[in-house]
Amino acid sequence: MQHLSGIERARNALENGGRLPVGSLPSVVADSWQRCRDLGLDPRAAPRNSVVPFSQVNQRREQNAALRRLALAEMQLLHSQIAGSNFMIALGDADGVVLDTISDQHFADSAAGRSIIPGSLWNEDLRGTNALGLAAMAHRPVAIYGREHYFSCHGHLSCMAAPILNSRGETLGLLDASCAFEARQEHTHALVRMAAAQIENGLIYQECSESFIFAFHPRVEYLDTLSAGLLSVSPDGSIISLNRPGTTLLAGLPAAIGSHFDDLFEAGFGSAMDGLLNGGVIRIRDRAGSGVFMVCRQIGQRGADAMAKPAPALPALLRRSNAPDFVCDDPIVKRSMTDIADAVTLRMPVHITGETGTGKDLMARHAHTLSGRKGQFVPVNCGAVPENLFIAEIFGHERGAFTNARDEGSPGLARTADKGTLFFDEVADIPLAAQTSLLRFLDSMEVRSVGGQKTLKVDVQIVSATNRNLQEMVATKAFRADLYYRLNAFTIRLPALKARSDFAGVVRHLMQAMAPDTAVTDAAIARLALHSWPGNIRELKTALQRALVRRRMDYLDEDSFEDINTGEKNVDDSCDSCRPHPLSRSKCREIRSIFQMSGENISKTARVLNLSRTTVYKHVR
Numbered sequence: 001m002q003h004l005s006g007i008e009r010a011r012n013a014l015e016n017g018g019r020l021p022v023g024s025l026p027s028v029v030a031d032s033w034q035r036c037r038d039l040g041l042d043p044r045a046a047p048r049n050s051v052v053p054f055s056q057v058n059q060r061r062e063q064n065a066a067l068r069r070l071a072l073a074e075m076q077l078l079h080s081q082i083a084g085s086n087f088m089i090a091l092g093d094a095d096g097v098v099l100d101t102i103s104d105q106h107f108a109d110s111a112a113g114r115s116i117i118p119g120s121l122w123n124e125d126l127r128g129t130n131a132l133g134l135a136a137m138a139h140r141p142v143a144i145y146g147r148e149h150y151f152s153c154h155g156h157l158s159c160m161a162a163p164i165l166n167s168r169g170e171t172l173g174l175l176d177a178s179c180a181f182e183a184r185q186e187h188t189h190a191l192v193r194m195a196a197a198q199i200e201n202g203l204i205y206q207e208c209s210e211s212f213i214f215a216f217h218p219r220v221e222y223l224d225t226l227s228a229g230l231l232s233v234s235p236d237g238s239i240i241s242l243n244r245p246g247t248t249l250l251a252g253l254p255a256a257i258g259s260h261f262d263d264l265f266e267a268g269f270g271s272a273m274d275g276l277l278n279g280g281v282i283r284i285r286d287r288a289g290s291g292v293f294m295v296c297r298q299i300g301q302r303g304a305d306a307m308a309k310p311a312p313a314l315p316a317l318l319r320r321s322n323a324p325d326f327v328c329d330d331p332i333v334k335r336s337m338t339d340i341a342d343a344v345t346l347r348m349p350v351h352i353t354g355e356t357g358t359g360k361d362l363m364a365r366h367a368h369t370l371s372g373r374k375g376q377f378v379p380v381n382c383g384a385v386p387e388n389l390f391i392a393e394i395f396g397h398e399r400g401a402f403t404n405a406r407d408e409g410s411p412g413l414a415r416t417a418d419k420g421t422l423f424f425d426e427v428a429d430i431p432l433a434a435q436t437s438l439l440r441f442l443d444s445m446e447v448r449s450v451g452g453q454k455t456l457k458v459d460v461q462i463v464s465a466t467n468r469n470l471q472e473m474v475a476t477k478a479f480r481a482d483l484y485y486r487l488n489a490f491t492i493r494l495p496a497l498k499a500r501s502d503f504a505g506v507v508r509h510l511m512q513a514m515a516p517d518t519a520v521t522d523a524a525i526a527r528l529a530l531h532s533w534p535g536n537i538r539e540l541k542t543a544l545q546r547a548l549v550r551r552r553m554d555y556l557d558e559d560s561f562e563d564i565n566t567g568e569k570n571v572d573d574s575c576d577s578c579r580p581h582p583l584s585r586s587k588c589r590e591i592r593s594i595f596q597m598s599g600e601n602i603s604k605t606a607r608v609l610n611l612s613r614t615t616v617y618k619h620v621r
């Protein structure tokens, strides 16, 4: 008989309506499957794809503003720790409604990515066994791997979620990391829990700015870690809040909010304060007789000198160190990179075309790096060199070769680039008279300076770039046809930003470079993606810089880009047939809003809202 693993036996039983085999699943999963079964959910069917309307998402975001502010910063850090692994990080509110997501492009484009969007509800009774729903219900971190999900269509996913609790143990929100099952990373679960703990601590600092905050732990070297207890105390010694590790460390003692410092520790509040306010670490006994080290982390603003200290340093977490210099996940750009590598190996001239700001200069520099040439990368901005000096600038000149020539002469840029790369930027602007000399140089690789007699052979890799249509210029005789054919032996065309499939990656890359600690939400990226970006990546960079300057929070969301012209029709609008009917109007607005967010993609909208394409079409046409 074929030997089936525990999960396979359990799934067989689940999908065929049999009794679930005992011990084949973690109990949290088995209990959840049973509840889903009792609700009559069919594990082989598609779950109901429930999404709350946009206005409600905004309302919920406002209600959770403090949580969101801290959480988005942590999500950004988490994303940078696990990015590149086909992941999505989501923040849910206490009801399991997703408020924000940060994902890598690959996951965002997957079926799962399209169903975890702001507004989507992940309760167990709607979506079956899933980490977000279970963490909300169980008030503790949960990981659900692959086929442990109740619905078989979620079997390719792994999700880890941790609740974010306040000091009364109430769930304030949920942090979730979801990934493709193959990408499952054991350590991600720990990272999610740590991020949730960090948010909980952050909330204590945020909410207790008026009070004293002490960190304590039985081992002094743990005072700066997430295992330390965090206790906030009013100036008269009443306990205002206590984090989760603190509750565990003081288990068995009356550590409830409202109790007094003296009920928990043998040293009275007054004498402990004497030591703590001197800035030192003190050792005191709790009322159960265990010794703990304690240090003051914050003197509340009502305290003598309000010398609030920053939150304790966390154990240094790994950041990605080998990030590429620029983003090239778009298949066309990726292909170009491979082609460039081949071309420079063969020493063929490389010609790069693309609209302004698409990264031609960056690509030219990359060609030089790929060539492995030891010489310099020498750029020539052909549009900026005066026509009468062009030849002298490139090929050099002897002492006093012409009026205004430099006294000491000049070797010229072609010689400077020997054993390196000569990059003709804005190559369409090369003066016609100089085009002949350049063509000769490309054929012979020989340089003769103006006023000089000797020729010198050089070894340079030629790269050129333009955003103009050289072919048209050839047709109008503004550019020499033979030079054109010589330069574009090998041409790559960089796509406009709006056409790049790695748009989100470009946004995140720029943010990482400009403000590594500032999160940018998926919804913000979706809004940015609606703009046409005529200035391409350069324009995007400026828009992000502007938003960073104006931002009032530690993150950028769609509201940060209100000034961006998205060409978006008013998403509050409903279609003509729904407008007169209040009931159908709100559904219609929701459809139209998701339609906008999805880049006007009918199929995506239909999938997200679980509607037929015809229904979506009816509302958005």
Ligand SMILES: Nc1ncnc2c1ncn2[C@@H]1O[C@H](COP(=O)(O)OP(=O)(O)OP(=O)(O)O)[C@@H](O)[C@H]1O
Binding pocket: 325, 326, 327, 328, 354, 355, 356, 357, 358, 359, 360, 361, 362, 363, 466, 467, 506, 509, 510, 537, 538, 541
């Ligand atoms: N793939 C990329 N990832 C991240 N940043 C990029 C990328 N491509 C370009 N940039 C950034 O966009 C800006 C414009 O790039 P670049 O100067 O290379 O464009 P260009 O096509 O040469 O522009 P122009 O035609 O106007 O000279 C630069 O700041 C560059 O760092």
